[in-house]
Amino acid sequence: MEARSFVLRGVLAGAVAGLVAWLFSLVFAEPQIDAAIAYEEGRGEAEATLATAAGSPPAGGAEEEIVSRGVQATLGIGVGMVGIGVALGLLFAVAYTLLHGRVALRPRVLALVVAGAGFLTIYATPFVKYPASPPAVGSDETISDRTALYLVMVVGSLVFLAAAVAVTRLVRERLGLWNAVLVGGVVYVALSAILMTVLPGLGELTINVVENGPRASETPLPLRDAAGTIIYPGFDADVLYDFRLASFTAQLLLWGVLGLVFGGLVERRLARGESSDRTPEVTAA
Amino acid sequence: MTTAGAVARARATAIPASQTLPWLISALFVGLVLYYFIGIDEGAVSVFGDTSYIHEFVHDARHFLGFPCH
Numbered sequence: 001m002e003a004r005s006f007v008l009r010g011v012l013a014g015a016v017a018g019l020v021a022w023l024f025s026l027v028f029a030e031p032q033i034d035a036a037i038a039y040e041e042g043r044g045e046a047e048a049t050l051a052t053a054a055g056s057p058p059a060g061g062a063e064e065e066i067v068s069r070g071v072q073a074t075l076g077i078g079v080g081m082v083g084i085g086v087a088l089g090l091l092f093a094v095a096y097t098l099l100h101g102r103v104a105l106r107p108r109v110l111a112l113v114v115a116g117a118g119f120l121t122i123y124a125t126p127f128v129k130y131p132a133s134p135p136a137v138g139s140d141e142t143i144s145d146r147t148a149l150y151l152v153m154v155v156g157s158l159v160f161l162a163a164a165v166a167v168t169r170l171v172r173e174r175l176g177l178w179n180a181v182l183v184g185g186v187v188y189v190a191l192s193a194i195l196m197t198v199l200p201g202l203g204e205l206t207i208n209v210v211e212n213g214p215r216a217s218e219t220p221l222p223l224r225d226a227a228g229t230i231i232y233p234g235f236d237a238d239v240l241y242d243f244r245l246a247s248f249t250a251q252l253l254l255w256g257v258l259g260l261v262f263g264g265l266v267e268r269r270l271a272r273g274e275s276s277d278r279t280p281e282v283t284a285a
Numbered sequence: 286m287t288t289a290g291a292v293a294r295a296r297a298t299a300i301p302a303s304q305t306l307p308w309l310i311s312a313l314f315v316g317l318v319l320y321y322f323i324g325i326d327e328g329a330v331s332v333f334g335d336t337s338y339i340h341e342f343v344h345d346a347r348h349f350l351g352f353p354c355h
Contacts (some may be wrong), residue, residue, distance in 0.1 A: 003305035007312045029349045067341040080346020083323045090316030094309050123351060132351035135344075139355070143328050146353035151325075247349050 001269060006097045007090065009265045014089020017257035018082035021250045025081060029250070030073050032243035036134035037069070039220075039235060043136070046223055046232035054226070081254075089258055092118055096262070107270065108263030115259025121161050123251045126153035129196045132247035137219050137235060141207045149199055156195045164188035324352040 051057070067076060096114050103110060130150050138146065168184035175183065202208065203215030212221060219240065223232035324347060326332055327340035340347070340354075347354045 003308035007308050010312070025346070025349055029345065033345055033348065066337055067344070072341065072344050076342045077345040077349065080323050080343035080350070083319055083343070084346065084350055087316045087319035087323065090312040090319070094313050094316070097305055097309060127351055130351075130353070132349065133354075134348055135354070138353065143353060143355055144330075147325055147328055147330075150351075150353050243349075247351055250349060251351070 003097050007093045009262055010089040010093025011086055013258050013262035014085040015082055016261050017254045018085020020257050021254045022078045022081040024250050024253055025077050028246040032134055032239050035239045036136045040136035043232050050225060085254060092258060107266040111263030112259040115255045117161060119251060119255035121157035122154055125157040125192050126150055129153055131244050134243040139218055142205050145205050160188050160191040
């Protein structure tokens with residue numbers, strides 16, 4: 001099989017995975033997103049009332065709606081999920097092609113290993129430090145910092161996995177495969193932990209510290225008036241938990257389906273090549 | 286190990302870099318561009334000026350996939 005076959009199968013498997021993740025998101029993401037947007041609007045009104053009472057003109061005004069909620073919640077999230085499925089399918093195919101035939105694993109097992117590595121580095125490890133957040137959780141002013149920090153976590157995780165694999169290969173002769181993989185795992189966790197300790201929490205960003213004092217996150221606190229009475233609650237912890245659990249599950253689905261479908265497609269292609277033609281061309285490819 | 290597994294493993298021969306490189310580089314490029322537009326564009330940085338259409342269109346997916354969003 002050549003690279004073209006892998007890349008095309010990566011796109012197909014990624015699109016299927018994206019479709020599954022889309023269906024999942026319609027059921028499990030949208031209720032939480034709606035709840036978060038309702039919270040955000042209610043908080044905006046409470047802030048406006050508070051500002052008027054204090055004698056200052058209400059800041060900002062309603063956000064202009066460029067794409068309607070109806071489109072965002074159906075087609076928009078669909079294009080986003082399928083699009084990211086294809087993107088991850090392409091990146092997955094690159095990694096898979098480089099490893100295919102170079103490790104002693106059959107294709108469908110290798111495909112799951114590569115998908116697991118993608119889930120771990122591109123989503124799960126960054127999620128530990130900077131978890132997915134619904135609307136209303138996350139300040140407009142820190143979007144640049146948050147994006148940069150998130151990408152540092154993604155790239156860092158990829159580099160750490162490469163380092164862990166290199167260490168595993170280095171000690172494999174001496175310790176045996178099982179222990180070598182354990183050592184690699186420890187290297188990955190240790191490097192990730194160091195990076196997470198060094199990077200700031202989102203609540204520690206300067207803009208947020210000025211506004212609310214040092215905190216771990218940007219999750220909205222209760223809104224208080226001058227006397228300290230709570231006039232609007234903090235963000236609902238259950239909505240936040242449900243949203244993050246659903247986000248994590250959606251990524252498991254995305255990577256899991258990608259790996260399973262890709263592995264199945266490749267093995268089917270290889271089995272077909274074996275039975276139908278025995279020309280030397282196949283052996284060469 | 287099943288026969289099918291043994292066959293699949295035997296078939297899984299490595300591919301020389303020369304014929305794979307164009308496909309791999311293209312796949313890497315397109316994959317990264319897609320990742321960028323769905324996850325990042327028109328938030329912190331923007332390619333097509335200061336509109337927010339892409340950002341707003343994939344807004345829900347961006348939140349749900351874990352990308353920073355407002």
